[in-house]
Amino acid sequence: GNSVTQMEGPVTLSEEAFLTINCTYTATGYPSLFWYVQYPGEGLQLLLKATKADDKGSNKGFEATYRKETTSFHLEKGSVQVSDSAVYFCALRKAGNQGGKLIFGQGTELSVKP
Amino acid sequence: EADIYQTPRYLVIGTGKKITLECSQTMGHDKMYWYQQDPGMELHLIHYSYGVNSTEKGDLSSESTVSRIRTEHFPLTLESARPSHTSQYLCASSEPGRDNEQFFGPGTRLTVL
Secondary structure, three states: OOEEEEOOOOEEEEOOOOEEEOEEEEOOOOOEEEEEEEOOOOOEEEEEEEOOOOOEEEEOOEEEEOEOOOOEOOEEEOOOOHHHOEEEEEEEEOOOOOOOOEEEOOOEEEEEEO | OOOEEEEOOEEEEOOOOOEEEEEEEOOOOOEEEEEEEOOOOOEEEEEEEEEOOEEEEOOOOOOOEEOOOEOOEOOEEEOOOOHHHOEEEEEEEEOOOOOOOOEEOOOEEEEEO
C-alpha cells in the first residue's frame, strides 16, 4: 500500500547548521508530495510541495526535490534558525485521488539551539 | 491566511461523558477532514467529508462520529468518552483539486480521565 517513512527524531542542531530530514515513500503511480510543519501548540501548515518527478518545492529557505528513481523527497535547509524548531511531516497524496486525502509520515522533531 | 477554527482548544473530561469537538471554516471549502494525532506525533485520518451530507470513515477506525449539515461546520462527537480517546484532534479543509493544500485548525487536546 501507500506509505511515507521519515527519519526518526528528535534532530538537534546548532543555529546556522545544515539540515536534512529524510523522507521516502511507497506508492503506485505518481503521487504529489508535501512537507508540512507544526509549531508548538499549533496545527499543521504547508511548507512546500512537488507534484511531479524532478520538481523542486521551496519556501522560507527550505527545499525538497521529488526523486522518483529513489522514491524520496528529502527536506533541506542550508542554515537553520532557532525559529525553525518544530515538527516536520512528509506526506503524499495518491495519484488519481480526487478526494484529497493525505498519507503522513510519523513526523520528525527538530530542535535548533542558539 | 487560513480561517479554520477549533473549539475547545483543551478539554479534560471524565469517562462516560458525551463530548462534541467543533470545527468551522470560513473559506467555503467543500472537503473537510478529522485527524487524530498520537502523543508520538503521527497523524491518522479518522473522518472526511466531500460536502454537505457526505461523511466517510478514514483510515483509522474511530468510535467517534461526524456530521456535515452545513458547508462551514464539521463537528466530531464521542458519545461516551474513554481514556483511550485521549489524544490531539486536528481538523482540516481543502478546495477541490489534486494539488490543493489542506489547511489545518489549531487542534483540540482531549484528556479523558
